[in-house]
Amino acid sequence: MTQRLVTLTDARRSFAGPATGFLGRERPRVQAVAGVSLAIDPGEALGLVGESGCGKSTLGRLVQGLERPDGGTVLVEGVPPTADRRTHARRVQTIYQNPLDVLDPRLKVAEAVAEPLEIHRLGTRETRAERVRQLLRDVELPEDLALRYPHELSGGQAQRVVIARALALEPQVIVCDEPVASLDAPIQRQILRLLDRLRRDLGLSYLFISHDLGAVWELCQRVAIMYLGRIVEEGPKEEIFLRPRHPYTQALLTAIPRPDAPDAPRAPLLQGEPPSPVNAPPGCAFHPRCAYAQEVCRTAAPALTQTQPLHRTACHFVAPRNTTRSQANEE
């Protein structure tokens, strides 16, 4: 196997939760990322799917180097993201959910795209200008937009500017944090196509964070499903979408409307909200909402185990029983 580009090994990140107890002295830790092992290969788009608050954005911030793991390791090309902010910026870049929010309202498009080049003092003024033109061509933006201000752009154009700016430092990995969630459906497809073309042309890797399964299907090769800080299922996208094994994945897929096949057999819909990570349920975190939960699910957390070649699932009733570990051993 080739060198893996991004490796997370049992990565953990917790935050101080809301104050409770007498005089508010006790602040329980909230496990936003509770032991995640994942890897991304060069040129691969990995989709990270989960409900709001499941920790997928925190996972993205770990890879971006904006958070430091307080357990396990996060490595990009063998180096922790938090080691050196400047060199890390040249390996990993980010595109965001709301493009207009991440563009300085007082910088024109060309200035915004040139900003990373200036920060890293790459090239001369002339070569930078040429590079900016090239980048705007790469993201299929007309050249006359270069002198516009962000508020004069549409959402899709602004997202292209953000992508061009992210490409300026020629990163290997781009963390895409819900990059199409704020866009109209046709624009979403354009941006997804653009991202896919850029991945193939430039050999980029994506960590594509989304709750939009359609977007993940379109862009990604591999999918990881996250629930309350853990990966519950991970594998090639065909495996996950067509042969989901974890009840949570099945329920997520059920939530997609299927006008083409209204009578297709479906798993039961999820009830209620995911439990708060402040007091995550013991055992399998999914058991309060799981239709198949048994006694063992309330006491022991299932480990993520290989169920098919390349396909891993964390469920007692998919994985062989003897591979389960109690949560106590795991800590």
Place this chain on the structure above:
Amino acid sequence: MSQANAAPAVIAQRRWKRPPVLVLVSFAAIGLLVLIAVFADLLAPYGYRDQALLNRLAAPVFLGGSWDHVLGTDQLGRDLLSRLLYAIRFSLSIAFLGTIIGAILGTFLGLLAASLRGWTGETIMMMVDVQASLPFMILALAVLAFFGNNLTLFVLVIGINGWEVYARLARGAALSVRARGYAQAIYAFGASEWRLYLRHVLPNIAAVLIVQFTLNFPQTILLETSLSFLGLGVQPPLTSLGQMLGDGRNYLLTAWWMAVLPGAVTFIATLSVSLIGDWLRDRLDPTLAD
């Protein structure tokens, strides 16, 4: 139908809203004062220290005086018009310099406090609170009385007045910009704090600071005037609005125009800048803009 036609006109009007008449008048007044300040030595018919002791307390033209001294003369026979023109020059320059010093010092310390949130930032904000709770007038009196008076010290003292407002404003605005997505994105590119604050934070908080500048400027004029009135500001034979006011106070019953003229100029200058400031605040506030 008339409504359908009116709609685009309303939109256009909103975008190019003409300032209210009062603001236009204020701009004109300030423009005139600035011109006077710049060309005082060309406009003044006499030197501001030329005395004519035989022609003291002459009445202005509109009270039956002669055209030799359009606004009359003071207790030393100096031409009031010339003194008033020079007073405008001195008072405006001192107030402008003082406000600039306060704005730069305050903004710098405010940005510093925002970027160093540890004990350095705390110390700066504590200094802000101390400054805000001091009766500054008394402090200025003490400093000027103790160290003796010279123009540089006077300008510095005036500059220190008001810095704390800029510091508070700049810190608050900088922290809110710093929390915005674009500041974080730029930081994630590996930008230095210097670059972040100078290129991204400062331009985005400039509107607030400019408005504060226009609101602070009248206060500075008044402070200069008060200190000069009390005899601790601009010293004779130099002249300033406050000093003229102070001189005129002794002759209110016999030559009221000596006090009223500089008083009126002070009033017009402060009111104009205040009006412009209020208007600017409404214009630059994005929540009030259309």
